[in-house]
Amino acid sequence: MKIKVENLNTYFGEAHILKDLNMEVPKNSVTALIGPSGCGKSTFIRTINRMNDLTPTFRHEGNIYLDGVDIYDDSVDVVDLRRRVGMVFQKPNPFPKSIFENVAYGLKIHGETDKDHIAQVVEESLKAAAIWDEVKDKLDMSAMGLSGGQQQRLCIARTIATSPDVILMDEPCSALDPISTLKIEDLIHSLKEDYTIVMVTHNMQQATRVSEYTSFFLNGEIIESGLTDQIFVNPKEKRTEEYITGRFG
Numbered sequence: 254m255k256i257k258v259e260n261l262n263t264y265f266g267e268a269h270i271l272k273d274l275n276m277e278v279p280k281n282s283v284t285a286l287i288g289p290s291g292c293g294k295s296t297f298i299r300t301i302n303r304m305n306d307l308t309p310t311f312r313h314e315g316n317i318y319l320d321g322v323d324i325y326d327d328s329v330d331v332v333d334l335r336r337r338v339g340m341v342f343q344k345p346n347p348f349p350k351s352i353f354e355n356v357a358y359g360l361k362i363h364g365e366t367d368k369d370h371i372a373q374v375v376e377e378s379l380k381a382a383a384i385w386d387e388v389k390d391k392l393d394m395s396a397m398g399l400s401g402g403q404q405q406r407l408c409i410a411r412t413i414a415t416s417p418d419v420i421l422m423d424e425p426c427s428a429l430d431p432i433s434t435l436k437i438e439d440l441i442h443s444l445k446e447d448y449t450i451v452m453v454t455h456n457m458q459q460a461t462r463v464s465e466y467t468s469f470f471l472n473g474e475i476i477e478s479g480l481t482d483q484i485f486v487n488p489k490e491k492r493t494e495e496y497i498t499g500r501f502g
């Protein structure tokens with residue numbers, strides 16, 4: 254298992270958001286998190302790279318293990334954790350810098366100075382994110398001039414460049430057109446050979462197309478987890494069936 258979540262409860266002030274969650278995420282797999290708006294999916298993935306720590310009212314109980322080490326242990330370096338657990342957001346958020354600098358940025362802040370090595374990693378990351386052919390002749394151009402779908406693949410390249418183990422994606426296609434969405438889905442498919450991916454999606458078809466495992470969230474609880482085929486074809490819980498067939502949410 255790459256990630257193991259045990260009895261996780263989280264709070265923002267008095268509000269109890271995630272309730273006694275347990276989950277296991279196998280290495281080199283894609284796990285989809287589905288569920289209605291406000292049920293805690295984003296809060297959950299932001300717990301895996303300790304992004305919620307930036308909210309002063311946040312606190313948690315329970316354990317999240319990454320390769321067997323509790324990520325909330327005092328010995329864990331949060332900067333290193335966020336390098337190992339990268340994140341791609343709903344809206345593409347490139348820096349207002351060149352395409353090259355966007356991808357090189359993470360390497361540089363982690364202290365890399367070898368220009369040849371940086372150039373090599375930038376090229377490899379753009380290739381892995383399936384955008385190299387579209388940008389190789391304009392690496393000095395501002396990333397803000399790319400289309401939304403290209404910007405999202407650039408953000409994925411930026412995440413890959415720092416060699417993460419896990420990539421968290423929070424509705425990575427929700428701001429994209431159908432063709433860009435398919436490109437990102439193909440990309441997710443190829444990325445799982447090297448990375449473990451946990452992805453929030455509101456799109457049921459997308460969950461069935463890209464993930465092997467699915468967890469259904471409702472009101473801060475995980476109602477059902479399992480193989481995506483089983484969850485969508487033969488859910489054990491009535492509430493899962495009602496949600497995936499569009500009866501609520």
Ligand SMILES: Nc1ncnc2c1ncn2[C@@H]1O[C@H](COP(=O)(O)OP(=O)(O)OP(=O)(O)O)[C@@H](O)[C@H]1O
Pocket residue numbers: 265268270288289290291292293294295296297308
């Ligand atoms: N920083 C915060 N401070 C206080 N409450 C928060 C904070 N972030 C999220 N919440 C609350 O936590 C609950 C879960 O929100 P979350 O964004 O995790 O849900 P979600 O399932 O990802 O929703 P959506 O699908 O709409 O993105 C909501 O009630 C929300 O208001």
